[in-house]
Every structure is written in structure tokens, then in C-alpha cells.
Amino acid sequence: MDWNEAIALLHGADWKHAKIGLDRMKALMSALGNPQKKLRFIHIAGTNGKGSTCSMVRSILTEAGFKTGLYISPHLFSFNERISVDGTDISDDDLRRISGKVKAAVKDLNEEPTDFELITAMALCYFYEEGCDYVVLEVGMGGRLDATNIIDAPEVAAIMSIGLDHTEVLGDTEELIAAEKAGIIKAGAPLVVLNQKVSVLQVIADKYIEVNGANAEVSALIPFRKDSEYSLEKPLLHCDLTDKTEKMVKSYPDQIVNRFSGRVYLTVTDPEKLIVHSYSLKGEVFSYRSIKNIELPLLGSYQIANAMAAIDIILSLKSRGADIDDEAIKQGLLNARWPGRFELLSGDPVFILDGAHNPNGAEALAESIKVFLPDQKIIFVMGVMKDKDHLEMLKIITPFADSFIAELPYDGRGLNPEELKAEISSIFDGPSFTAPSIKDAVAMAVKRGKELNLPIVCFGSLYQAGEVRKYFLH
Incomplete structure (x- = not known):
């Protein structure tokens, strides 16, 4: 089914597009019985990299035996690609049926939802009907006011690479955009972040503290040397950091992992601690943490970083009780496919x-x-x-x-x-x-x-x- 056919199921060509915000989405999901409240989510935002990481996480969870929904945008060939379960796209018949359900719920609303809000509602209804164990949810634009942010605290949240895009809506600096992306942070939810700049990281860290309370603790960028096996090293504290984050770095001298080309991950495995770490690695076969000889079929030098983020997301799920072994992680990454990226x-x-x-x-x-x-x-x-x-x-x-x-x-x-x-x-x-x-x-x-x-x-x-x-x- 193509875009025009799918949208025609929901409304006519003159359907009004409303201003950005969550009020319409809240009303719509309430009319549908709030199916999102009965699902567990991995919520992923970012300017670039979020789609690849969503695909990897979905593949790993499917390999581990969990029925896993995936919601993405845009699609490449068929509209159905946006909504899938365990790698199988929603059928045309299910699209028609679910769209009818959503369209009926819209009739009693005071304000007409946007296309993306309607499609997001369809996806959430479908994943609930399918009985998904987990749903990997890609943010459409921004985060704070994105339709996907209708969910409560996810199992894990992630913020990938942040750059200048959609500046007319999100802001004209990376820091302003980061503030919008950080809107998906919710109290008690682990967080994984791919970061390019300390100033961007600081925005996200400040939001994390705001959401989780003044007692939330943060460490910042800790670079270090790598060895041939990418094993742990003692930190070399020589970053350009604020006084505040410099003190936080020294508070966590042993929380170090591997570095990737100056890029940084921010991981929360304990809701009271925000732990940042960096990596260095090249090639398509790599080892990360305790997982050895990981094969990644996706080309692009950035995909190794995305894969590490996916692994950190999975490890955060494991810390919350998910039964996922290293072989499922390795096989899931080996099976991952994401067309159109290098x-x-x-x-x-x-x-x-x-x-x-x-x-x-x-x-x-x-x-x-x-x-x-x-x-x-x-x-x-x-x-x-x-x-x-x-x-x-x-x-x-x-x-x-x-x-x-x-x-x-x-x-x-x-x-x-x-x-x-x-x-x-x-x-x-x-x-x-x-x-x-x-x-x-x-x-x-x-x-x-x-x-x-x-x-x-x-x-x-x-x-x-x-x-x-x-x-x-x-």
C-alpha cells in the first residue's frame, strides 16, 4: 500500500494539519482505550542513527524470543513498512481494519489529528492487538511534543546523534534541538545517548537530573586509550568540561568502557546514575563489553557506533529482568537489515x-x-x-x-x-x-x-x- 492509499483510509485530501502538541494525541488515545499503557517500549530519538539502531534492537529482541513491534518513518517502498512485528510488515487488510477503528475514534474529538498522529495511533493499536512483548518506537521529529511521546516511562530511552535538522520547528542550534530530543526522558527509565559535543551532552544530563530529581548523579566524558581487544582502560581526565561535570567525572573513575572515534554514549543502568562512556573501533567484526566477535552486516563507519548503542539498550533491558543472552545479541545484529544507509x-x-x-x-x-x-x-x-x-x-x-x-x-x-x-x-x-x-x-x-x-x-x-x-x- 502506498502513502496516498494509506492516508485515504483515514481522511480526505483536504484534512487539516494542526499545530504540534500532545493534546490531540492524548484525546485520541483515550478514545481508543489507551492501548499504549499496556505495552513496554524502547523509545529512540535523534537526528541521525535512530532508524538503524531501532532495526538492530528489534532484530535482537526477536532473536531472543520476544514478540517485538517496530514503528519507523519514513518508508522506502511501501507504507506498510512503518508498522511491523518481528520483521513482518502489517498487511493491507490489517491496515484497513485498524484505520477504520482510528477513524471512528476521531469523530468525537474537538480537534483533528495530524497524519503522523493518526498513523502512530494505528501502530499502537496494532501492537496491542498483536500482543507484543516489546515495541521499538522511533520518534518522528524532535521528542518532547512528538506523537510517540504519548507513552509513559519506557523500558529504555535512547537519544542518538544530534545535528541541525527541522530547525524551523526544533530550534537553530544543536543545544536547542537536544532539549527537544531530551523531552523523551522520563523518571526511572534507563537512558542511552550518542553524543557529539559536551554542550549537547550537558543539556541532556541537566534534563535527566530535572526529571529524576536533585539526587540523580552524573559523570561526563572520560576518554582513554584502547588496546587491540578494546578492553577496559584507566581514564585520562583531559576533557574540556565545565567545573560541574569535571567534579562528576572524578566521582566515577572506574566506570569506563570503549571509545568510538570521539563519539560518546551516555548510559543509565541504574536510574539514579547517569554514566557516560566512549569508544574506539573500526571494521565490521568487533568485540564490545563481554561480547566477542560481533559481526555486523551493515556498512557505514557510523553503524558500529549504532550497534554499540543497540547493545547498551539491550543490556539495560537485561538489568531490568529481560532474558537475553550474548548469542541472541550477536545473531540479532548479524540478521539486522536497514536499507538505504550506505x-x-x-x-x-x-x-x-x-x-x-x-x-x-x-x-x-x-x-x-x-x-x-x-x-x-x-x-x-x-x-x-x-x-x-x-x-x-x-x-x-x-x-x-x-x-x-x-x-x-x-x-x-x-x-x-x-x-x-x-x-x-x-x-x-x-x-x-x-x-x-x-x-x-x-x-x-x-x-x-x-x-x-x-x-x-x-x-x-x-x-x-x-x-x-x-x-x-x-
């Missing part, structure tokens, strides 16, 4: 699809290019939404470019290819082209890639991922 679609020529759609995602893509395509010039296929910071993305990506092919990823919201080409030409001296469709852009890139023996990377928007993948599948 995904290799062709070897002749090399064609990689990546969903990077903001500067933070472009930086992660650049790191993966350095690892997997070192010292190579690349043909970029790019389509982007009008509201994204495409110029900043281009500044990050152009150093790797042989050429660009601009296309339109989504009619109406997408940036006109000629406008994108003009922006490319303003900072890039190499050749740039436009294509009348995504399919034509891919075909043009493949032809050029074969002629010049160069790899191709398509990025800029997840909305084009389905069409790109369809080209190669066919």
Missing part, C-alpha cells in the same frame, strides 16, 4: 545509496567514504528537500567529488534540480548535470561510472531511496 547496490560500477539528508548525516557519509572508498573521486547523485541545509551538505561532500547529477527526490517538497545544480556550481568547479527523474539520474551515473571506472554515491534524501533501489532490483 547500502551497496551494485559492484559494476560500485553504487552506494545513503540516506544522508542533513549536515550531520553528510559528515557521517564523509567518514564512511574515507573508510570504504579511500583516495577515490566519486560521482554523486543528489536530490534534496527544499527545507534542508543543502549548501552545508555540499561543502562537506564536494572534496570527494568527481561530478554531480542533480535530480528531484519528491515532487512538491523537493528542491528543483536546476536550483541545486546552481548551488553545486557555486562551490564546485567540476562537472554537474541535471536529470529529469531519479531513474534517469541513476542511469546517467551508472553510464558515467562505467566509462570512468569511478564509484557512485547517491544521497540527499530518504524519499528517493525506494526508487533507486527499485532500479537495481529490476
Whole structure:
């Protein structure tokens, strides 16, 4: 079922979109009997990385024998992908039935819900009907006022990489955006956070203390050296921290784990303690904590960090009584699939699809290019939404470019290819082209890639991922 068909089940084309907030969602879920109150959640927010981590956590829980729901957005091929249980998408028949139930509940409301609120309500009803043991819930936008935040305290909350995106709604600094993401923090719920900046971490830590009370304790970034097996090391306290967090660091000198390229995780296994740790690792086979030789099929240098976050989420669940052994964690990660994230679609020529759609995602893509395509010039296929910071993305990506092919990823919201080409030409001296469709852009890139023996990377928007993948599948 496609988006238009799914939305038509709920309302007509002129359905009004209301302002952001949770009041409509509360009223809607109350009318439906509050099924979310009878479910256990893993709630994951973030600018980038949350989808991959959601997929990994779901895969591990399914492997461990738990019936696990997964709610994501957007979808790549079919609307049904947004709502799934143990890797199986909701059927068209169940979509029609659940949408009828939700539509009936809307009739008595004072204010009409948004599309995303209606779809979220459908998902929560379906997961309850299916008797899910756990539900992995991906935040749509922000966190504090997102429709998914209708839930009570989850089993575990997680905040992944934070960057500048949806700035017109969430704020124009990473710290303001972090404050919105931190809105999913609830009293007593363990927390896992992937962080890039101490200032962002501080916002989240302050929110954690606010929610959990003045007695909540926090430690901050503790870097250390790694050895060949990524085993524990004694800390080297030389971070640029505030006086407050520096004292907290010294309070927890032994709570150290591994480091990943300067990125940081924040983990709460005890609701009264906020523990931050960092990692260093490269490659697709790795060991983390007590779990050895973990194989991860997902490409992208950032996926190791996401996998570590997934493991920390699972370990937090274990600390709350979930029966999940190391083999389930390893097999679950091995089974994890997440299309459109540094995904290799062709070897002749090399064609990689990546969903990077903001500067933070472009930086992660650049790191993966350095690892997997070192010292190579690349043909970029790019389509982007009008509201994204495409110029900043281009500044990050152009150093790797042989050429660009601009296309339109989504009619109406997408940036006109000629406008994108003009922006490319303003900072890039190499050749740039436009294509009348995504399919034509891919075909043009493949032809050029074969002629010049160069790899191709398509990025800029997840909305084009389905069409790109369809080209190669066919």
C-alpha cells in the first residue's frame, strides 16, 4: 500500500494539519482505550542513527524470543513498512481494519489529528492487538511534543546523534534541538545517548537530573586509550568540561568502557546514575563489553557506533529482568537489515545509496567514504528537500567529488534540480548535470561510472531511496 492509499483510509485530501502538541494525541488515545499503557517500549530519538539502531534492537529482541513491534518513518517502498512485528510488515487488510477503528475514534474529538498522529495511533493499536512483548518506537521529529511521546516511562530511552535538522520547528542550534530530543526522558527509565559535543551532552544530563530529581548523579566524558581487544582502560581526565561535570567525572573513575572515534554514549543502568562512556573501533567484526566477535552486516563507519548503542539498550533491558543472552545479541545484529544507509547496490560500477539528508548525516557519509572508498573521486547523485541545509551538505561532500547529477527526490517538497545544480556550481568547479527523474539520474551515473571506472554515491534524501533501489532490483 502506498502513502496516498494509506492516508485515504483515514481522511480526505483536504484534512487539516494542526499545530504540534500532545493534546490531540492524548484525546485520541483515550478514545481508543489507551492501548499504549499496556505495552513496554524502547523509545529512540535523534537526528541521525535512530532508524538503524531501532532495526538492530528489534532484530535482537526477536532473536531472543520476544514478540517485538517496530514503528519507523519514513518508508522506502511501501507504507506498510512503518508498522511491523518481528520483521513482518502489517498487511493491507490489517491496515484497513485498524484505520477504520482510528477513524471512528476521531469523530468525537474537538480537534483533528495530524497524519503522523493518526498513523502512530494505528501502530499502537496494532501492537496491542498483536500482543507484543516489546515495541521499538522511533520518534518522528524532535521528542518532547512528538506523537510517540504519548507513552509513559519506557523500558529504555535512547537519544542518538544530534545535528541541525527541522530547525524551523526544533530550534537553530544543536543545544536547542537536544532539549527537544531530551523531552523523551522520563523518571526511572534507563537512558542511552550518542553524543557529539559536551554542550549537547550537558543539556541532556541537566534534563535527566530535572526529571529524576536533585539526587540523580552524573559523570561526563572520560576518554582513554584502547588496546587491540578494546578492553577496559584507566581514564585520562583531559576533557574540556565545565567545573560541574569535571567534579562528576572524578566521582566515577572506574566506570569506563570503549571509545568510538570521539563519539560518546551516555548510559543509565541504574536510574539514579547517569554514566557516560566512549569508544574506539573500526571494521565490521568487533568485540564490545563481554561480547566477542560481533559481526555486523551493515556498512557505514557510523553503524558500529549504532550497534554499540543497540547493545547498551539491550543490556539495560537485561538489568531490568529481560532474558537475553550474548548469542541472541550477536545473531540479532548479524540478521539486522536497514536499507538505504550506505547500502551497496551494485559492484559494476560500485553504487552506494545513503540516506544522508542533513549536515550531520553528510559528515557521517564523509567518514564512511574515507573508510570504504579511500583516495577515490566519486560521482554523486543528489536530490534534496527544499527545507534542508543543502549548501552545508555540499561543502562537506564536494572534496570527494568527481561530478554531480542533480535530480528531484519528491515532487512538491523537493528542491528543483536546476536550483541545486546552481548551488553545486557555486562551490564546485567540476562537472554537474541535471536529470529529469531519479531513474534517469541513476542511469546517467551508472553510464558515467562505467566509462570512468569511478564509484557512485547517491544521497540527499530518504524519499528517493525506494526508487533507486527499485532500479537495481529490476
